[in-house]
Amino acid sequence: MYLENLVLDAVRPQELGRFWEAALGGERLTDEPDGFETRLGLEGGPVLDLCLQRVPDAPTDPLRLHLDLRGGERQAEVVERLLGLGARHLDIGQDDVPWVVLADPEGNAFCVMEDRAAYSDTGPIAALPLDSADPGRDARFWAWLTGWTVVPGDSPTVLRHPSGKGPLLELCPEAAAKGSPKNRLHLDVRLETGDDPDVVGAQVVEHGGRALPPLAEGLPWRLYADPSGNEFCVLPVSS
Template structure:
């Protein structure tokens, strides 16, 4: 099994999806009324699909409820240029009380916070997305959970714990100490894991539970995937293996 998708809730999936596709240089996979998908392929590293799914509600005010998962974008020595380009595409500057920090906080066209990072050695070879910061009640515990689930392994970083694709390319998954326990509302962004041929969905569900996660049963109808939460309550989906030959 492997990490396949970053899923983003959107009131207007096409508008938001096109913004991120242009911002990141993605390859379009789907453009439908209820969803939009674009692919971010890191040469020699992971392939991550950004999937935008329609929901009716806009994101909450990030000053009142900061997102538990967001995108950190690579800025490096071109940070100001990257910020200017994103603003030109429809992003805006955002004050969430960050104060004087070396990164720049923006909001995408629907108000989701993202950061354009300064130059850091740990972000070499990430591609346009430097990191996926995820709030955690226990970064050591959750790093073990996500490493088992995704196959990503420990790397040095400034977060509580950081994981990366075995190629050592692509973004870091950063487990950050949470400011408070997760609210009952679903995260605006979540991660999808894809099973591979031979993976047993029930055994994976048991493995998630045995490592502190749990299976969720939302009233979303009959879905081909299963919904879980990590040990800190962050939602994730486990997708079935693709049919052979696809």
């Protein structure tokens, strides 16, 4: 298995997808009324697709997974470019911090980070902070699920692609337990040839996750939650 997608719910997926494609320098894969996909490849590192899927209403629950963009020494310039694309400043009670909090055109919070040594070779997405009830436990779960490995970082537990490139997956202590609404942003993993979906499903449970009912009949992927309740999908072997 490998991590393949970042999936973001959107009321207007084409509009929001074009914003994020321009923000991250992605390569367009799909541009349809109900879905938009752009590829974020990093030479020698992971290839991740950012997928926007239509939902009827804008969610209001806090993000448990968000994007930290790499700003570095050009942080102010990156912020200005994003504002020009349609982002806006956002106050989430962050007070005096070295990063800049913005909202995308549908109000999803994200950060533009200051210069940090840990962000070397990440590409435009510096990190993927994910709320966790137990960062050490959840890091072991996600390491098994994705093949990513524990590396030093500024969060309690950090995973990264084995290449040492690409964004950091940061397991961060949650401010509140996961509620019932589905996460607006979630991760998808893809099965590889030889992976048995039933066996993988059983292993998810053995590692502390749980199976969730499908959102609709006939979908080719399976829905699960990690030990802290964060949803993710397991996609079938690519044809």
